[in-house]
Amino acid sequence: MKIAILSDFHFGHAKFYEDSFLHAKRALEVASNSDLMILAGDLFDSRVPKQEVFAKSFELFAPISQKMNAKIISEHFDGTKSMHNTAIVAIPGTHERRPKEFVNAVEVLEKAGFLVSAHASKVFFEKNGEKIVVQGLGGVPEQFAKSALKTLNFQPVKNAFNIFVFHQTMQEFVPTNEEYFITKNDLPNGFDLYICGHIHWRREMEIYGKRLLIPGSTLVTQLRKNEMGEKGVIFYDTKTNNQHFEAIKTRPFYFAEMEFKNATPNEILEKCEAFIKEKISQDKPIIKIKLTGTLDKAIIDQNISFSQLLKYKNDAFIEIDKDFEISELKEQILYLQKIKEGQISIKEQGLQLLNDKIKEMGLKENEIHDFFEAISEGEKIEYAASLIRRILH
Numbered sequence: 001m002k003i004a005i006l007s008d009f010h011f012g013h014a015k016f017y018e019d020s021f022l023h024a025k026r027a028l029e030v031a032s033n034s035d036l037m038i039l040a041g042d043l044f045d046s047r048v049p050k051q052e053v054f055a056k057s058f059e060l061f062a063p064i065s066q067k068m069n070a071k072i073i074s075e076h077f078d079g080t081k082s083m084h085n086t087a088i089v090a091i092p093g094t095h096e097r098r099p100k101e102f103v104n105a106v107e108v109l110e111k112a113g114f115l116v117s118a119h120a121s122k123v124f125f126e127k128n129g130e131k132i133v134v135q136g137l138g139g140v141p142e143q144f145a146k147s148a149l150k151t152l153n154f155q156p157v158k159n160a161f162n163i164f165v166f167h168q169t170m171q172e173f174v175p176t177n178e179e180y181f182i183t184k185n186d187l188p189n190g191f192d193l194y195i196c197g198h199i200h201w202r203r204e205m206e207i208y209g210k211r212l213l214i215p216g217s218t219l220v221t222q223l224r225k226n227e228m229g230e231k232g233v234i235f236y237d238t239k240t241n242n243q244h245f246e247a248i249k250t251r252p253f254y255f256a257e258m259e260f261k262n263a264t265p266n267e268i269l270e271k272c273e274a275f276i277k278e279k280i281s282q283d284k285p286i287i288k289i290k291l292t293g294t295l296d297k298a299i300i301d302q303n304i305s306f307s308q309l310l311k312y313k314n315d316a317f318i319e320i321d322k323d324f325e326i327s328e329l330k331e332q333i334l335y336l337q338k339i340k341e342g343q344i345s346i347k348e349q350g351l352q353l354l355n356d357k358i359k360e361m362g363l364k365e366n367e368i369h370d371f372f373e374a375i376s377e378g379e380k381i382e383y384a385a386s387l388i389r390r391i392l393h
Contacts, residue, residue: 041093
């Protein structure tokens with residue numbers, strides 16, 4: 001069976017709103033030339049998308065939801081028949097994560113009949129006698145990922161091609177000192193193919209003698225150097241175990257690291273402007289420049305003005321990241337940089353503190369997560385209150 005693998009559309013992205021739909025449209029059109037399509041999370045950029053974002057996503061899925069050739073034969077552990085006849089299967093990502101009492105954006109697409117969610121479930125597909133089973137774990141807070149994998153205890157199904165899809169950070173691809181980030185050894189054994197969303201650049205590795213594929217995003221969002229590669233769709237053939245990648249047209253993205261030694265503002269601005277002028281094109285590219293090194297002793301980092309680069313604002317999306325060394329502030333700068341680059345989530349910091357304080361008081365980890373999510377949503381206060389009552393009693 002020919003499988004198309006995609007991830008991280010980020011519909012409705014605040015800065016690259018139109019690109020999120022345009023790039024996804026191109027990717028979905030390419031992917032529709034398959035028997036089965038797997039979407040590995042973060043289809044939306046926010047937990048509760050606006051109606052306009054949902055409407056645009058419906059327009060994209062409607063023409064292709066019935067194009068693939070595989071037929072869904074059941075969508076639950078007990079073999080319950082699906083109410084939808086679609087060969088698109090997805091999981092929610094970290095951007096769509098909501099408490100279990102709430103409906104997430106992927107479930108909205110499922111209820112509309114455009115796809116089937118494989119989160120914490122098994123979905124069975126068939127074509128010409130070949131059976132494929134997709135199981136998935138949607139994005140959960142990083143510190144709960146290992147326990148979620150153990151609790152759900154995913155097991156492959158006999159006499160079928162088994163796929164496990166998940167949406168988490170992996171230590172092998174995003175180096176970190178945090179022990180709670182999962183590694184390949186935390187994933188369930190025995191599956192024929194593993195698919196990971198969340199990481200925005202295309203990668204692959206071997207796990208338990210099988211392939212783990214990361215399709216990457218269709219949209220540049222984090223403006224990291226790794227995102228300069230091509231965006232598109234991975235196709236995988238379950239009969240031959242061969243794969244190939246088909247790129248789509250996207251807005252160009254250029255990343256430059258410029259290191260200076262005792263530099264003056266004029267030196268820095270001249271080098272930045274030269275790079276911007278070189279990369280400008282009709283496609284209005286995204287340009288990220290990371291400045292490092294040291295400044296002239298008489299200059300303070302914060303006083304460098306980049307206002308003269310504003311004349312290029314209609315020709316390119318430009319972001320300047322200053323990381324000049326100031327020894328007494330270095331630790332704070334590194335910490336803030338990690339937050340900015342998404343390595344440390346403000347929300348997850350709060351979640352970790354909450355977890356440390358009340359775990360010993362009787363709540364399970366998943367209940368702590370639901371409590372925090374309910375509070376942050378600002379809805380269903382009674383649900384959050386019921387969890388508080390459990391702590392007190």
